[in-house]
Amino acid sequence: MRFASTLAAALFAMVPALAQAAFYHDQTPSNSLAAAVRVDAFMGRGFNPDVGDVLGNNLSTRLDWVTIFGEGDGAFDYFSFGSAGGTIVADIDYTMLFPDGFDPQIAIWRDLGGGSFQLLAENDDFSILAGAGGSLHPFDSFIQLDGMAPGRYVVGVATFFSQANNTGWDAGRSSVIEGDRQYGLQIVTTAVPEPEAYAMMLAGLGLTGLMLRRRRD
Numbered sequence: 001m002r003f004a005s006t007l008a009a010a011l012f013a014m015v016p017a018l019a020q021a022a023f024y025h026d027q028t029p030s031n032s033l034a035a036a037v038r039v040d041a042f043m044g045r046g047f048n049p050d051v052g053d054v055l056g057n058n059l060s061t062r063l064d065w066v067t068i069f070g071e072g073d074g075a076f077d078y079f080s081f082g083s084a085g086g087t088i089v090a091d092i093d094y095t096m097l098f099p100d101g102f103d104p105q106i107a108i109w110r111d112l113g114g115g116s117f118q119l120l121a122e123n124d125d126f127s128i129l130a131g132a133g134g135s136l137h138p139f140d141s142f143i144q145l146d147g148m149a150p151g152r153y154v155v156g157v158a159t160f161f162s163q164a165n166n167t168g169w170d171a172g173r174s175s176v177i178e179g180d181r182q183y184g185l186q187i188v189t190t191a192v193p194e195p196e197a198y199a200m201m202l203a204g205l206g207l208t209g210l211m212l213r214r215r216r217d
Ligand SMILES: [Ca+2]
Pocket: 050, 051, 052, 091, 092, 093, 130, 131, 132, 133, 134, 135, 186
């Protein structure tokens, strides 16, 4: 994977070889909560110095995470993921790297199903000590939610000044991510295995059962 971008290079350098599946490069116009990109398949665990909690403690080997390298396209970005519950972190990194930097703003929604969402939190600027490494400027955003119920959640990215509500970023009072802007975003939680992963696990168990049975014959 090669990118002609300082930001992508910085982000990618932080993703360990074993966890390269945990790096997602977004170029999609995911412009609404309903059209959020599902990043479940990119969730992984393995040491990453830029993945941490609100106090700056590293979380990368205790929880699942995905590092997103996002590129603006004159729209907002939304990323959807399943959580087994507990802690959820959304952590903007390296976004004030020039010349492609900007002042980001993020929000988290709960996906209530049936096209309904509930705004849980939003943030513009935060301490660069939160989220372990990666933030070079307090314009980077950070949200940590604890004690969350299992379910599906969405993280949205916009440009300051923006205002979120239960239907997403309020288009009349929000600023999109312009086409030449780039950002790094860490999403951290306890992931939920996807149906395909379950199917593979069950197939594996079935195969093991068959082999055990055959051995007994
Ligand atoms: Ca970080």
